[in-house]
Structures are given as C-alpha cells and as structure tokens.
Amino acid sequence: MSEEQNTEEQSGPLGSFLWGGGLLILAVVAYFYFGHLEAEGGSVRINWIIALVYNFAGKTGVAAGLGLLSALYFFFGFSELSKAKKLKEEEEEK
Numbered sequence: 001m002s003e004e005q006n007t008e009e010q011s012g013p014l015g016s017f018l019w020g021g022g023l024l025i026l027a028v029v030a031y032f033y034f035g036h037l038e039a040e041g042g043s044v045r046i047n048w049i050i051a052l053v054y055n056f057a058g059k060t061g062v063a064a065g066l067g068l069l070s071a072l073y074f075f076f077g078f079s080e081l082s083k084a085k086k087l088k089e090e091e092e093e094k
C-alpha cells in the first residue's frame with residue numbers, strides 16, 4: 001500500500017466530519033443572515049440554487065437544506081469509520 005493511499009484512508013472520515021461541521025455552522029449563519037436581511041429590506045446577490053430554495057421555502061428551507069447536507073456528510077463519515085474498523089478487525093483475525 002502506498003503512502004498516498006494510506007493518508008487518503010486516514011483522512012476520509014475526518015474530512016467528512018469537517019465538511020459536516022462546516023455545513024452545520026453555515027446553516028446557522030445563513031438562517032440568521034437571511035433573518036437580518038429580511039428585517040433590513042433591500043436585495044443582495046446570492047447563488048441561484050440558494051435563491052431558488054429561499055424563494056420556495058424561505059430562510060428555514062435554506063437552513064434545513066444545508067442541515068440535511070451536513071447530516072449526509074456526518075453519515076458518510078460514520079460509515080467510513082465503521083468500514084475502516086471492520087477492515088482492521090478482519091486483518092487482526094488473519
């Protein structure tokens with residue numbers, strides 16, 4: 001096994017957890033940012049996907065969408081972690 005593959009396997013779950021945490025923080029920030037913008041009035045340029053979700057479901061929808069993405073990253077992180085644990089146990093049995 002090359003060193004690059006070993007590093008990639010070790011950083012897999014950690015990377016997923018970091019992305020999940022970052023998206024969760026972004027969901028909270030987006031919720032309060034949109035709340036501030038609604039109170040102030042006016043307009044601001046944002047990504048078209050976020051604008052579409054906001055027009056359809058409001059600030060709660062944007063926060064919920066980012067929260068769901070965060071949950072997916074946490075799920076992938078836990079599944080990678082359990083997969084690595086199973087592989088390690090199988091190697092120890094041999």
